[in-house]
Amino acid sequence: MGLQIALSTARNALLATSSQIAVASRNVTGAGDSGYTRKIATLVTGEGTAQVVITRAGDQxxxxxxxxxxxxxxxxxxxxxxxxxxxxxxxxxxxxxxxxxxxxxxxxxxxxxxxxxxxxxxxxxxxxxxxxxxxxxxxxxxxxxxxxxxxxxxxxxxxxxxxxxxxxxxxxxxxxxxxxxxxxxxxxxxxxxxxxxxxxxxxxxxxxxxxxxxxxxxxxxxxxxxxxxxxxxxxxxxxxxxxxxxxxxxxxxxxxxxxxxxxxxxxxxxxxxxxxxxxxxxxxxxxxxxxxxxxxxxxxxxxxxxxxxxxxxxxxxxxxxxxxxxxxxxxxxxxxxxxxxxxxxxxxxxxxxxxxxxxxxxxxxxxxxxxxxxxxxxxxxxxxxxxxxxxxxxxxxxxxxxxxxxxxxxxxxxxxxxxxxxxxxxxxGVNGDDETALTLQLERSYTASAKILTVVDDLLKTLMDAVR
Incomplete structure (x- = not known):
């Protein structure tokens, strides 16, 4: 049961981080557009779920x-x-x-x-x-x-x-x-x-x-x-x-x-x-x-x-x-x-x-x-x-x-x-340097989540081999 929770958490983290990276990339692309406003990807978590909500920065x-x-x-x-x-x-x-x-x-x-x-x-x-x-x-x-x-x-x-x-x-x-x-x-x-x-x-x-x-x-x-x-x-x-x-x-x-x-x-x-x-x-x-x-x-x-x-x-x-x-x-x-x-x-x-x-x-x-x-x-x-x-x-x-x-x-x-x-x-507006730094940080988080997924996968394989 613990491995399933770990697997679900890692998958949700990967999906959420992937969405956040995509938003950061959009911001970097739009940095030169005066009509583009910075997009904010906010991670909203629930019971066993994680969802990314995208909003705009701005001042009406x-x-x-x-x-x-x-x-x-x-x-x-x-x-x-x-x-x-x-x-x-x-x-x-x-x-x-x-x-x-x-x-x-x-x-x-x-x-x-x-x-x-x-x-x-x-x-x-x-x-x-x-x-x-x-x-x-x-x-x-x-x-x-x-x-x-x-x-x-x-x-x-x-x-x-x-x-x-x-x-x-x-x-x-x-x-x-x-x-x-x-x-x-x-x-x-x-x-x-x-x-x-x-x-x-x-x-x-x-x-x-x-x-x-x-x-x-x-x-x-x-x-x-x-x-x-x-x-x-x-x-x-x-x-x-x-x-x-x-x-x-x-x-x-x-x-x-x-x-x-x-x-x-x-x-x-x-x-x-x-x-x-x-x-x-x-x-x-x-x-x-x-x-x-x-x-x-x-x-x-x-x-x-x-x-x-x-x-x-x-x-x-x-x-x-x-x-x-x-x-x-x-x-x-x-x-x-x-x-x-x-x-x-x-x-x-x-x-x-x-x-x-x-x-x-x-x-x-x-x-x-x-x-x-x-x-x-x-x-x-x-x-x-x-x-x-x-x-x-x-x-x-x-x-x-x-x-x-x-x-x-x-x-x-x-x-x-x-x-x-x-x-x-x-x-x-978008600060290109800040968005690039954020993208690198998110990529590290993505790598960490992927590593957790790999570890869970190895543990599942070990468990299945032991059952056999």
């Missing part, structure tokens, strides 16, 4: 913090990328191609032309400077439009990614629920589920709720159900009302000013904030510069009662539409003398009817208009009284501050994510 609070940090970092990175694009393309006051610098060049050219009004070359230089300024505003407006369009395209791709991840989550979540019910090892499925949640949190801020059956529900950080015993449908609506297209979950808007439960973090939130915030604001500032330019160079039409103000050197009331008038632009067949004499809108708006070569009054008036303080920027963050050059410089400075603020925030969020990831790795 740290994992939740990592998800939040991932969402915040993705949002700040998306916003920073767009602001960098605006800043690089538009420039600032120190950039010769920026609207502020182009305004300075136009002012200098007008002053030179006013000092020598009979010089067609100086007039042509002033027209060239005006054309460069209009082109700079056109390019800046195009950059704003591109950033907003790119944000929409990236949002659409993120929505597709979210839907794909929810489908993957549904399959893995089912595996966890069924494995829990059947008493199977579900630790790898739990790792897969955590990997999906991490990827999902980069697209939108999420919170999770684990149910008694092992299943999980997912909600946005605004409180909208994203997965609750089934995936919800996420859509990007390209036909939503301004200011921008909306992301919806089962028809509930989660982006935009009218969203009752908006997203607060994640790439989608960052892209939406960029598209409907700084990009729109900067576009309004550019439009304000364009509108003020049209006003500063306007002419008076005496043929109407009362006399009306009409476009002069510049036409078009937005940054995207502003142009140098064809009647004064030599590249379009116009006459540069109209800058000095007037008559850009029509012959009736001319002020130097005799075409006197030394007439400088209009050029002097234009330089005064350009340098005059005016009410500008209504509806923007910079609304108030300023000169055109001052407003343009303030606009460039505003964009620079937005970029610097986003840069600092992105660096801060990246640091938080790195620390959260390190903390979770320390709590749930």
């Amino acid at each position: 609070a740290l994992f939740t913090r990592k998800l939040a940090a991932t969402s915040d970092e993705a949002a700040s990175a998306a916003r920073l990328d767009g602001l960098k694009t605006l800043a690089q393309t538009v420039g600032d006051t120190g950039d010769a191609t920026s609207p502020a610098a182009r305004l300075g060049a136009l002012n200098a050219a007008l002053l030179a032309a006013a000092n020598q009004p009979d010089s067609s070359d100086l007039a042509r230089t002033a027209i060239d400077a005006a054309r460069d300024l209009a082109g700079s505003l056109n390019d800046a407006a195009a950059s704003v439009a591109t950033v907003r369009a790119d944000a929409d395209a990236a949002t659409k791709q993120s929505v597709q990614t979210v839907n794909d991840l929810l489908k993957q989550f549904d399959a893995v979540n089912f595996a966890v629920v069924t494995g829990t019910a059947n008493g199977k090892d579900i630790t790898d499925s739990l790792d897969d589920r955590d990997r999906i949640l991490t990827k999902l949190s980069a697209e939108m801020g999420i919170t999770t709720l684990t149910r008694p059956d092992g299943g999980m529900a997912i909600y946005t950080d605004g409180g909208v159900a994203l997965y609750e015993r089934g995936a919800r449908t996420v859509r990007f609506d390209p036909n939503a009302l301004p200011p921008g297209n909306a992301v919806t979950i089962d028809g509930v808007a989660v982006t935009g000013a009218t969203a009752a439960m908006p997203l607060h973090s994640g790439r989608i939130a960052g892209l939406t904030a960029l598209r409907d915030g700084p990009a729109v604001e900067y576009g309004r500032q550019l439009d304000a510069i364009a509108s003020a330019l049209v006003d500063a160079f306007a002419e008076t039409d005496p043929t109407t009662t009362p006399a009306s103000v009409v476009a002069g050197l510049f036409t078009g009331a937005s940054a995207a539409a502003i142009r140098v008038a064809a009647r004064v632009d030599p590249q379009q067949g116009g006459a540069v003398s109209r800058l000095r004499d007037g008559g850009i809108f029509s012959n009736a708006t001319a002020v130097n009817a005799l075409g006197e070569a030394g007439y400088a009054a209009r050029l002097t008036a234009l330089t005064g208009n350009l340098a005059a303080a005016r009410t500008i920027g209504a509806g923007t963050d910079l609304s108030g009284t300023a000169t055109l050059a001052g407003f343009a410089s303030a606009s460039a400075g505003w964009l620079s501050q937005q970029r610097k603020g986003a840069d600092a925030d992105a660096a801060y969020q990246a640091t938080l994510l790195s620390r959260a990831s390190d903390a979770l790795s320390n709590a749930a």
